[in-house]
Amino acid sequence: xxxxxxxxxxxxxxGLAVFxxxxxxxxxxxxxxxxxxxxPERTLASLIKGLSGGALLGQTLETVQRxxxxxxxxxxxxxxxxxxxxxxxxxxxFIAPTLELLRPLPASAMIPIAIAFLGFSNPMVLVVIAFGxxxxxxxxxxxxxxxxxxxxxxVSAVLGLTRLQTIWKLALPSAxxxxxxxxxxxxxxxLILAIVGEMLASRDGLGQSILLASRSFRSADLFAGIVIxxxxxxxxxxxLSLAEARLLRWQATR
Amino acid sequence: MAVTxxxxxxxxxxxxxxxxxxxxxxxxxxxxxxxxxxxxxIGGISVDIAPGETISVIGPSxxxxxxxxxxLAGLAKPTSxxxxxxxxxxxxxxxxxxxxxxxxxxxxxxxxxAAGNVSLALEARGCPxxxxxxxxxxxxxxxxxxxxxxxxPSEMSGGMQQRLQIARCLAQEPxxxxxxxxxxxxxxxxxxxxxxxxxxxxxxxxxxxVFVTHDLEEAIYLGDRIVCLQPNPGRVGRMxxxxxxxxxxxxxxxxxxxxxxxxxxxxxxxxxxxx
Ligand SMILES: Nc1ncnc2c1ncn2[C@@H]1O[C@H](COP(=O)(O)OP(=O)(O)OP(=O)(O)O)[C@@H](O)[C@H]1O
Ligand SMILES: [Mg+2]
Numbered sequence: 001x002x003x004x005x006x007x008x009x010x011x012x013x014x015g016l017a018v019f020x021x022x023x024x025x026x027x028x029x030x031x032x033x034x035x036x037x038x039x040p041e042r043t044l045a046s047l048i049k050g051l052s053g054g055a056l057l058g059q060t061l062e063t064v065q066r067x068x069x070x071x072x073x074x075x076x077x078x079x080x081x082x083x084x085x086x087x088x089x090x091x092x093x094f095i096a097p098t099l100e101l102l103r104p105l106p107a108s109a110m111i112p113i114a115i116a117f118l119g120f121s122n123p124m125v126l127v128v129i130a131f132g133x134x135x136x137x138x139x140x141x142x143x144x145x146x147x148x149x150x151x152x153x154x155v156s157a158v159l160g161l162t163r164l165q166t167i168w169k170l171a172l173p174s175a176x177x178x179x180x181x182x183x184x185x186x187x188x189x190x191l192i193l194a195i196v197g198e199m200l201a202s203r204d205g206l207g208q209s210i211l212l213a214s215r216s217f218r219s220a221d222l223f224a225g226i227v228i229x230x231x232x233x234x235x236x237x238x239x240l241s242l243a244e245a246r247l248l249r250w251q252a253t254r
Numbered sequence: 255m256a257v258t259x260x261x262x263x264x265x266x267x268x269x270x271x272x273x274x275x276x277x278x279x280x281x282x283x284x285x286x287x288x289x290x291x292x293x294x295x296i297g298g299i300s301v302d303i304a305p306g307e308t309i310s311v312i313g314p315s316x317x318x319x320x321x322x323x324x325x326l327a328g329l330a331k332p333t334s335x336x337x338x339x340x341x342x343x344x345x346x347x348x349x350x351x352x353x354x355x356x357x358x359x360x361x362x363x364x365x366x367x368a369a370g371n372v373s374l375a376l377e378a379r380g381c382p383x384x385x386x387x388x389x390x391x392x393x394x395x396x397x398x399x400x401x402x403x404x405x406x407p408s409e410m411s412g413g414m415q416q417r418l419q420i421a422r423c424l425a426q427e428p429x430x431x432x433x434x435x436x437x438x439x440x441x442x443x444x445x446x447x448x449x450x451x452x453x454x455x456x457x458x459x460x461x462x463x464v465f466v467t468h469d470l471e472e473a474i475y476l477g478d479r480i481v482c483l484q485p486n487p488g489r490v491g492r493m494x495x496x497x498x499x500x501x502x503x504x505x506x507x508x509x510x511x512x513x514x515x516x517x518x519x520x521x522x523x524x525x526x527x528x529x
Binding site for chain 1: 426
């Protein structure tokens with residue numbers, strides 16, 4: 001178990017090293033103009049400079065904060081709304097078709113509406129993030145509730161659990177595997193929409209910084225921003241995986 | 255006369271009832287029928303069950319044993335007739351009627367440990383958090399799971415999971431314990447051990463028990479009376495008194511001539527149903 005997970009980490013690092021090497025070979029051979037495509041060294045230099053005194057650190061924090069805020073909002077609303085809809089078969093039948101209609105709409109379709117109501121503001125970006133990231137959580141919660149073992153509803157009835165206890169102690173935990181998976185998906189969507197929102201509404205953050213770097217042909221800064229974006233996504237998803245493994249310990253055993 | 259010969263009418267069973275009529279029955283099943291659409295599943299069952307009595311229910315597959323038990327638990331509503339608990343009509347599930355489901359895998363919460371599963375029943379009846387650990391420990395000890403309190407159901411064998419379900423039912427402090435073929439999936443040794451555990455728990459708590467089983471010997475070993483159901487629609491074919499001394503013993507009781515006689519009688523009865 002230990003050794004195989006170590007080997008996995010090693011393989012992952014090896015893959016990364018190969019990727020960087022190929023990158024370096026391409027830039028060394030000048031296959032693409034350095035104006036568009038910086039070498040790994042230049043990207044690293046820009047990264048270090050940006051994080052250790054430049055604007056990059058602040059922008060990263062802006063974006064992370066925006067992403068987390070939108071994600072939290074989406075999670076809270078998604079899970080609570082999903083629970084409300086999920087507990088009642090009638091509510092599910094009532095609202096499910098509407099949800100299915102709304103769900104395929106890309107979050108970007110929501111942007112003009114959000115702009116119309118809120119202008120180019122931070123709340124606008126937040127609403128766009130929350131709206132886009134809402135769906136996985138909402139649907140996972142509804143489906144998780146609907147998929148609860150019917151026998152457990154009978155157990156709850158025989159034990160005399162209240163409706164709230166049934167939701168809290170039975171339905172929510174049994175939907176938890178689905179909800180946790182959706183939280184991870186929601187975080188990815190939040191990051192993407194945070195970037196898009198910042199670009200569109202000229203809000204401070206990595207999105208805007210990347211956009212500006214690209215407009216002024218500062219390719220090393222552009223790539224430094226992208227590397228950080230990747231790192232944010234990776235760290236976020238890893239942290240959630242850890243939480244998942246801990247919360248779903250009961251599942252892992254067999 | 256050890257055996258009631260006349261089936262089909264509740265009144266006639268009362269005569270063979272070992273408990274005097276003056277005692278109010280814990281459960282009174284009154285002319286209960288149940289239909290799904292046009293299909294009648296249960297066709298008029300009447301039985302009185304005295305406090306502390308253990309009734310075994312046998313009958314061919316599909317004759318309505320589970321359906322009957324679900325009506326006693328308040329999980330299914332009779333189409334006509336009624337189920338009374340201590341003289342008042344049972345309108346729905348009731349905390350004083352516990353049921354051990356046949357499919358233990360579905361009835362336990364996989365995300366809670368053994369202790370947590372028992373705790374659910376305590377939480378449901380508003381038992382203060384301070385008092386729970388001790389009650390849980392007691393119950394798990396009683397049912398032989400004391401050392402496995404921190405295991406998840408997925409880490410337990412079938413017998414352990416079924417024990418856990420029983421422990422959770424006991425935490426309900428029920429007056430009536432309903433069991434639906436609880437030991438069906440277990441090997442003979444585990445099965446006999448659990449039979450004795452259940453008997454001693456029932457004796458200790460004074461609970462009334464209705465025990466559904468496919469196994470004739472199990473029905474005799476556990477019961478004060480045996481209800482033999484006939485299929486299509488489910489109804490009482492025969493009610494048999496079990497006059498065997500308590501406490502029962504796996505070797506002595508099973509070698510008792512009365513035990514062998516009952517086994518023979520039930521066997522002939524069931525065989526007829528299958529023809
Ligand atoms: N929800 C339902 N809808 C329609 N028919 C049902 C339903 N539940 C049970 N039945 C029917 O009722 C009859 C009795 O079922 P039940 O489960 O009570 O039988 P059983 O005696 O417990 O059988 P077994 O010994 O196999 O467990 C069966 O014929 C079954 O098909
Ligand atoms: Mg059955």
